[in-house]
Amino acid sequence: MLDQPAGTAAAPPPAHLLPGAIDQYLSTRVPVCLAEERASDIRARLVGKDHEVAEDVAVCDRLEPPHRLVGLIPVSRLLAADGERRAADLLDADPPVVVEGLDREQAAWKAVQHGESSLAVVATDGAFRGLVRSPTLLGVLLREHDEDFARLGGYLASTRSARLAVEEPVARRLWHRLPWLALGLAGAAMSAWLVGLFEGRLVADVRLAFFIPGVVYLADAVGTQTEALVVRGLSVGTPVRTALRLETITGPALGLLLGLVSLPAIWAVMGDVRLAATVSIALVAACSVATLVAAGLPILLARTGRDPAFGSGPLATVLQDLLSLVIYFAVAVLVLGEVHP
Incomplete structure (x- = not known):
C-alpha cells in the first residue's frame, strides 16, 4: 500500500469540469493496496499516515497509477479482520463507482444506495482517479436538498x-x-x-x-x-x-x-x-x-x-x-x- 501524495492516485482532473460535477469534490491522496496483501501489513502502513480519505482503502490492480479499482475495504472491517486475511477476502467487489463528470447529486445518491462511506471515481477509460468522502457526500445532498425545494417551486437553478x-x-x-x-x-x-x-x-x-x-x-x-x-x-x-x-x-x-x-x-x-x-x-x-x-x-x-x-x-x-x-x-x-x- 502506498501513502500517495495529492495527485498520484490518478491524473489531474480536467480543467473544464462540468458545473456541479462530482470531480470537484475528489480526494486523490487515498490509501491503496493490492488484493494479495495481508490485513496486518495494510494496518501497519496506515498508522501515522495522513490521508485525505481514511474511511476506505482502495484495492487496485497495481500500486502506481494509472491503475484500476478492484474494490474497497472499509477501514472498520480492516481493523476487525484477522491479520493473516488477504485484502481480496475483505473487499467489497461491487462498490459505488461513477465516471468523472457525473452530476454531483446523482453520484451522491448512488453512494447512499450502496450504503458505502466513500464513492469511487474513475476516468472514462476506467482508470481509478480517487475517492469522495462521506462528509463531502452528505454536504452535497444537503445542498441539493436545498436547491430541490427551489426547483419544486419553479425549477430554478439555485x-x-x-x-x-x-x-x-x-x-x-x-x-x-x-x-x-x-x-x-x-x-x-x-x-x-x-x-x-x-x-x-x-x-x-x-x-x-x-x-x-x-x-x-x-x-x-x-x-x-x-x-x-x-x-x-x-x-x-x-x-x-x-x-x-x-x-x-x-x-x-x-x-x-x-x-x-x-x-x-x-x-x-x-x-x-x-x-x-x-x-x-x-x-x-x-x-x-x-x-x-x-x-x-x-x-x-x-x-x-x-x-x-x-x-x-x-x-x-x-x-x-x-x-x-x-x-x-x-x-x-x-x-x-x-x-x-
Whole structure:
C-alpha cells in the first residue's frame, strides 16, 4: 500500500469540469493496496499516515497509477479482520463507482444506495482517479436538498435564484408574470369562443353546461400533479423518458377511474345514461391529454432555457382548458348527436 501524495492516485482532473460535477469534490491522496496483501501489513502502513480519505482503502490492480479499482475495504472491517486475511477476502467487489463528470447529486445518491462511506471515481477509460468522502457526500445532498425545494417551486437553478424571485421588486414581478397571464387571458377568450361554437348543443341540452367546470377542473388537477412530479424528477436527475413513460400510463388510468366513478353517479342523478357516458368518456380523454401536456411543457421550457416557475403553470392551464373543452364537446356530439337548426 502506498501513502500517495495529492495527485498520484490518478491524473489531474480536467480543467473544464462540468458545473456541479462530482470531480470537484475528489480526494486523490487515498490509501491503496493490492488484493494479495495481508490485513496486518495494510494496518501497519496506515498508522501515522495522513490521508485525505481514511474511511476506505482502495484495492487496485497495481500500486502506481494509472491503475484500476478492484474494490474497497472499509477501514472498520480492516481493523476487525484477522491479520493473516488477504485484502481480496475483505473487499467489497461491487462498490459505488461513477465516471468523472457525473452530476454531483446523482453520484451522491448512488453512494447512499450502496450504503458505502466513500464513492469511487474513475476516468472514462476506467482508470481509478480517487475517492469522495462521506462528509463531502452528505454536504452535497444537503445542498441539493436545498436547491430541490427551489426547483419544486419553479425549477430554478439555485436557492439564490429562488430568493431573488421572492424578493424582486414589483416592476420585475410584473415583467415576469404578465406575458404568461396575458396568454392565459387570450386562452380564456378562446375558451369562450369554443363554448359559443357549441351553443346549439348546449341549448338543446343545458345539462351539458353543468359538467363543464368539473371536466375542466379534474383534467387541470391531474395535469398539475403530473407537472409537479416531472419537475421533481428533473430536479433530482431522473431520466425524462422514465417520467414520460410512467405518466402516460398514470394519466389515462386516473381518467378511467374518475370516469368509472362518474358514470353511475351521473346516471343515477340525471337519469340519462348517454349524458353520463359523455361526461365519463370526456374525463378519460381529457385527463390523458392533460397528462401529456403537463409532462411535456416543463421539459420543453427547461431545455429552451426558460423558467417554468412563471411559464409552465399558466401555459399548461391554457392548453389543458382548451383541449378539455374541445374533447368534451366532441364527445357530446359523438354520443348525443349533432343539433340541426
